[in-house]
Amino acid sequence: MGKGITSRSEDYSQWYNDLVIKADLAEYSAVRGCMVIKPYGYAIWERMQAILDKEFKETGHSNAYFPLFIPKSFFSKEASHVEGFATECAVVTHYRLKNDGNGNIVVDEEAKLEEELIVRPTSETIIWNTYRGWIESYRDLPILVNQWANVVRWEMRTRLFLRTAEFLWQEGHTAHATEQEAIEEAEKMQGVYADFAEKVMGVPVVRGRKTENERFAGAVDTYTIEALMQDGKALQAGTSHFLGQNFAKAFDVKFTSKEGKQEYVWATSWGVSTRLMGALVMAHSDDQGLVIPPKLAPIQVVIVPIYRTEEEKAAVDGFVDSLRAELKAKGISVKYDDRDTQRPGFKFAEWELKGVPLRVTVGARDLQNGTVELARRDIQSKETVSQEGLAVRIENLLDVIQENIYQKALDYRDAHITEVNSYDEFKEVLEGKGGFISCHWDGTVETEKRVKEETKATIRCIPLDAKEEAGVCIFTGKPSTKRVLFAKAY
RNA sequence: CGGGGUGUAGCGUAGCCCGGUAUCGCGCCACAUUUGGGAUGUGGAGGUCGUAGGUUCGAAUCCUGCCACCCCGACCA
Numbered sequence: 001m002g003k004g005i006t007s008r009s010e011d012y013s014q015w016y017n018d019l020v021i022k023a024d025l026a027e028y029s030a031v032r033g034c035m036v037i038k039p040y041g042y043a044i045w046e047r048m049q050a051i052l053d054k055e056f057k058e059t060g061h062s063n064a065y066f067p068l069f070i071p072k073s074f075f076s077k078e079a080s081h082v083e084g085f086a087t088e089c090a091v092v093t094h095y096r097l098k099n100d101g102n103g104n105i106v107v108d109e110e111a112k113l114e115e116e117l118i119v120r121p122t123s124e125t126i127i128w129n130t131y132r133g134w135i136e137s138y139r140d141l142p143i144l145v146n147q148w149a150n151v152v153r154w155e156m157r158t159r160l161f162l163r164t165a166e167f168l169w170q171e172g173h174t175a176h177a178t179e180q181e182a183i184e185e186a187e188k189m190q191g192v193y194a195d196f197a198e199k200v201m202g203v204p205v206v207r208g209r210k211t212e213n214e215r216f217a218g219a220v221d222t223y224t225i226e227a228l229m230q231d232g233k234a235l236q237a238g239t240s241h242f243l244g245q246n247f248a249k250a251f252d253v254k255f256t257s258k259e260g261k262q263e264y265v266w267a268t269s270w271g272v273s274t275r276l277m278g279a280l281v282m283a284h285s286d287d288q289g290l291v292i293p294p295k296l297a298p299i300q301v302v303i304v305p306i307y308r309t310e311e312e313k314a315a316v317d318g319f320v321d322s323l324r325a326e327l328k329a330k331g332i333s334v335k336y337d338d339r340d341t342q343r344p345g346f347k348f349a350e351w352e353l354k355g356v357p358l359r360v361t362v363g364a365r366d367l368q369n370g371t372v373e374l375a376r377r378d379i380q381s382k383e384t385v386s387q388e389g390l391a392v393r394i395e396n397l398l399d400v401i402q403e404n405i406y407q408k409a410l411d412y413r414d415a416h417i418t419e420v421n422s423y424d425e426f427k428e429v430l431e432g433k434g435g436f437i438s439c440h441w442d443g444t445v446e447t448e449k450r451v452k453e454e455t456k457a458t459i460r461c462i463p464l465d466a467k468e469e470a471g472v473c474i475f476t477g478k479p480s481t482k483r484v485l486f487a488k489a490y
Numbered sequence: 491c492g493g494g495g496u497g498u499a500g501c502g503u504a505g506c507c508c509g510g511u512a513u514c515g516c517g518c519c520a521c522a523u524u525u526g527g528g529a530u531g532u533g534g535a536g537g538u539c540g541u542a543g544g545u546u547c548g549a550a551u552c553c554u555g556c557c558a559c560c561c562c563g564a565c566c567a
Contacts, residue, residue, distance in 0.1 A: 214567045345527040
């Protein structure tokens with residue numbers, strides 16, 4: 001392991017990359033654009049999965065699994081959907097290899113598939129093709145299914161966690177009898193995502209809707225949660241789509257209503273991915289490394305012993321054993337780092353790099369004084385405290401840290417939403433301060449595209465809580481009734 | 491797919507212009523001293539210099555082809 005990581009202010013991309021690799025979250029793989037998620041990174045992802053999964057179940061959903069491969073013909077059934085994904089699909093064309101006689105393994109041209117298979121970039125098509133067989137009557141609805149899976153999108157340029165050719169995610173796909181119920185579902189899941197981001201990840205998000213231009217391919221309406229990273233760029237952290245009857249029509253999924261009429265089913269889909277890992281890293285970390293909120297930290301408390309002799313070590317072990325038992329009883333995950341191959345200073349730096357929220361240091365001196373040293377990762381503080389009531393103190397402190405991490409990110413985010421009323425101001429904020437820019441827009445795709453071409457900023461969302469306010473579009477001067485959020489985005 | 495660049499030990503590099511079998515740091519291994527903020531010393535292991543060919547007595551170095559990767563752009567809801 002190297003000594004430090006690149007400074008955040010020097011080169012943000014380099015800092016992020018360094019951090020992900022040095023903190024042992026992930027690394028590049030032999031396959032271009034694909035990453036290896038290492039055990040420590042995966043442990044965090046597993047925590048995310050567990051919490052989200054519980055939330056999905058509590059809102060009535062069940063898990064299922066659909067095929068990795070999608071027949072090409074399925075894809076072309078929904079016009080805007082195929083258009084949105086066509087340029088980034090991995091395609092399976094053959095099913096066998098052979099030896100060419102010169103010792104080379106080559107594709108057996110005789111083993112060509114009659115119909116090519118697409119490695120799923122998302123599963124709407126295969127799922128709606130399946131749902132056709134599941135739905136006949138209004139009594140079969142709603143169907144509330146989620147899938148944990150990997151998907152492949154052959155992106156030209158990739159970044160660890162934020163945009164990889166293969167990534168892990170969950171995708172919910174629901175079918176409803178009424179438009180209203182489907183819209184409510186899409187909104188509900190946006191809420192689940194927003195709560196998760198804020199309460200668990202400590203990442204404040206803006207809840208909003210996507211413009212026509214930024215909408216999911218095949219959706220009628222896309223609900224999004226938008227987070228802000230420390231370099232002032234926005235990150236789409238999760239989306240929930242109201243799909244209308246688009247997929248039901250494309251795959252001919254009809255049901256008989258109470259009134260005995262044949263009607264098309266209403267649909268939603270929603271997903272979050274390992275991109276959340278990138279958001280977590282970029283939202284909180286500093287030049288010392290990761291800062292992981294207690295609710296996601298695989299290790300919440302690390303204990304580092306200080307000792308010179310075997311006797312001292314034995315005495316510290318004795319104290320630590322009972323502390324660990326107490327903490328474990330409270331459901332707190334503890335790591336006792338008693339490796340004798342590393343010195344304390346090294347361990348301090350290493351656990352800080354990995355973002356462990358709280359460190360307890362205990363040595364012979366402490367045993368004599370009835371104290372320990374407590375170090376907080378989020379504010380980098382150190383204090384010597386009594387061993388009396390330590391477990392309770394730690395339990396409470398973890399809550400304080402969780403809240404503080406969120407509050408800090410929230411303060412930053414709020415300080416980086418800037419209202420502007422002219423295009424000059426817009427460009428100035430975009431190039432300087434960055435962050436979200438709140439301004440009036442005339443509501444046309446044309447204007448949005450022109451602004452994107454000129455500034456690279458896109459409309460991240462139309463916030464749900466945007467208030468009615470008369471104004472004029474900063475670009476065209478045409479009238480507008482509410483502000484939208486622009487930003488440069490990942 | 492366009493424009494630019496780089497390939498030398500696990501990682502980061504020097505050497506290349508001006509040819510003589512490879513430098514330094516980190517990391518790794520052993521021993522000793524250390525241990526409350528990334529230890530120090532001594533010794534050691536580790537390299538077909540991306541690859542194929544050419545020029546030459548001799549190639550990391552010069553020439554040609556190929557391959558890989560990186561950056562910028564195109565692309566990315």
